[in-house]
Amino acid sequence: MSLLPAFTVRGWGLLSGGAALIVSGLVIGEHDLVGFGVLVFALPLLAALTLSGAPGRVVHSRALQPSRATAGTDTRVLIRVANASTTLPVSGLRVQDGLPFQLGQAPGFNVGFLGPRAVRDLTYRVRPQVRGSYPVGPLAVSFADPLNCLRRRRSIGGPATLLVTPPVVPLAPVPVPGGTAEDGDSSARTPAGGTENDPVPRGYRHGDDMRRVHWRSTARHGELMVRREEHRLSDRSAVLADLRSRAHAGAGPESSQEVAVSAAASVALHLIGRGHELRVRTDSDEVPAASGPDVLDALAVASASDSASLAGAAEAVGDAHISGQGLLVAVLGALTAADLDALAPLPGGRHTCVALLCSRAAWPGHDAVLRSSAALREAGWLVAEIDSVADLAHAWSAAVLGHSGAAVR
Numbered sequence: 001m002s003l004l005p006a007f008t009v010r011g012w013g014l015l016s017g018g019a020a021l022i023v024s025g026l027v028i029g030e031h032d033l034v035g036f037g038v039l040v041f042a043l044p045l046l047a048a049l050t051l052s053g054a055p056g057r058v059v060h061s062r063a064l065q066p067s068r069a070t071a072g073t074d075t076r077v078l079i080r081v082a083n084a085s086t087t088l089p090v091s092g093l094r095v096q097d098g099l100p101f102q103l104g105q106a107p108g109f110n111v112g113f114l115g116p117r118a119v120r121d122l123t124y125r126v127r128p129q130v131r132g133s134y135p136v137g138p139l140a141v142s143f144a145d146p147l148n149c150l151r152r153r154r155s156i157g158g159p160a161t162l163l164v165t166p167p168v169v170p171l172a173p174v175p176v177p178g179g180t181a182e183d184g185d186s187s188a189r190t191p192a193g194g195t196e197n198d199p200v201p202r203g204y205r206h207g208d209d210m211r212r213v214h215w216r217s218t219a220r221h222g223e224l225m226v227r228r229e230e231h232r233l234s235d236r237s238a239v240l241a242d243l244r245s246r247a248h249a250g251a252g253p254e255s256s257q258e259v260a261v262s263a264a265a266s267v268a269l270h271l272i273g274r275g276h277e278l279r280v281r282t283d284s285d286e287v288p289a290a291s292g293p294d295v296l297d298a299l300a301v302a303s304a305s306d307s308a309s310l311a312g313a314a315e316a317v318g319d320a321h322i323s324g325q326g327l328l329v330a331v332l333g334a335l336t337a338a339d340l341d342a343l344a345p346l347p348g349g350r351h352t353c354v355a356l357l358c359s360r361a362a363w364p365g366h367d368a369v370l371r372s373s374a375a376l377r378e379a380g381w382l383v384a385e386i387d388s389v390a391d392l393a394h395a396w397s398a399a400v401l402g403h404s405g406a407a408v409r
Contacts, residue, residue: 011044011149018042047145050091054143055154057085058093058114062137068163068297071131071253075162079122079139083114090114092144092151095122098137098159103128128164129253131261131300135159165296166262169392171270174400201225235276235324239268239289240317240331243282245304247333249362254388256333256361261299262389263356264331267396268295271327279320283313310335314342322351327400329354333361335372340379347380354399355381356392 018041025033063078096108137159201217204224217225241264248257280287284305347353384395
């Protein structure tokens with residue numbers, strides 16, 4: 001790093017003052033004045049020697065608590081700054097952490113003098129309002145000599161990643177209209193790991209509970225037999241999140257797209273919590289849905305698409321195998337006639353289809369919302385309208401219970 005740009009105002013003042021004294025002394029023939037000018041001119045240069053190797057002596061570590069947060073909640077950033085040298089100190093140390101603008105203004109700390117092997121702990125909080133993946137860092141450090149004639153700056157380390165997931169709301173476990181059972185407690189059962197042609201008992205395996213031994217089959221087969229585990233027939237559901245740029249309006253946490261993502265995440269976690277096998281997709285991509293955290297992590301970084309129509313997404317989600325008490329839930333922005341045509345055939349099977357319309361989306365007017373709601377109901381959808389995530393719990397209960405005779409607000 002070049003020294004010249006690192007001089008402070010004081011450093012430049014000493015250099016220029018020393019040079020002026022040297023020139024004046026030479027002009028008037030005053031050697032003492034020349035000597036004093038040389039001393040003044042040399043001070044900043046000698047001070048620069050104290051910064052030699054200082055950047056390499058400063059090390060740091062960073063931790064985020066938590067590193068995976070929900071939008072609207074605090075994350076604590078912990079930074080530990082240390083002098084790795086056993087003999088040389090670091091003076092005039094200042095640090096500033098790097099933050100994207102979505103996380104607010106980057107904080108700065110005046111650490112000052114840091115002796116050999118000294119450690120300083122720094123902390124601050126950020127509160128992201130919108131889901132996403134944000135880099136926190138790197139750390140910008142600056143060093144000054146004891147006379148504050150020079151200040152050198154550099155960045156150390158790399159950024160840590162803060163994953164911000166969409167906010168979710170709990171949903172009531174309401175009974176599902178249609179499907180194999182409406183009371184939520186289907187008694188339909190099937191042997192685990194077998195087919196209808198398999199005998200109920202199977203051979204004993206090491207670790208099986210002796211209370212499951214089927215003694216009649218044991219006597220018949222001449223070997224220890226146990227009853228197979230049984231479970232309810234699988235409930236398979238699908239969730240579609242409409243993230244088309246043209247279908248949504250607004251910006252920030254209150255935008256219709258953020259409402260759609262939070263609503264889709266809430267429904268997905270609700271269905272996974274009830275034991276459903278789930279398929280989740282946006283209008284353009286499949287979303288990993290093996291577990292609730294997988295869904296949240298994927299939706300945290302799901303981006304808006306340039307898709308013009310829902311036809312492809314409707315076809316893909318229509319191919320999802322929905323069974324048992326499974327649902328097809330679509331969280332939708334503004335719809336066109338072509339979108340309605342693509343969604344209309346989906347309720348054709350025995351499964352229940354639920355449409356959640358974001359009323360703050362890019363609709364030409366509220367009449368368009370009402371017309372789309374009527375068209376979807378006529379096609380067999382249960383429909384509710386949501387302004388924000390706070391409306392979701394009531395809208396969900398009303399829609400799935402089939403009590404949304406008008407758009408639910």
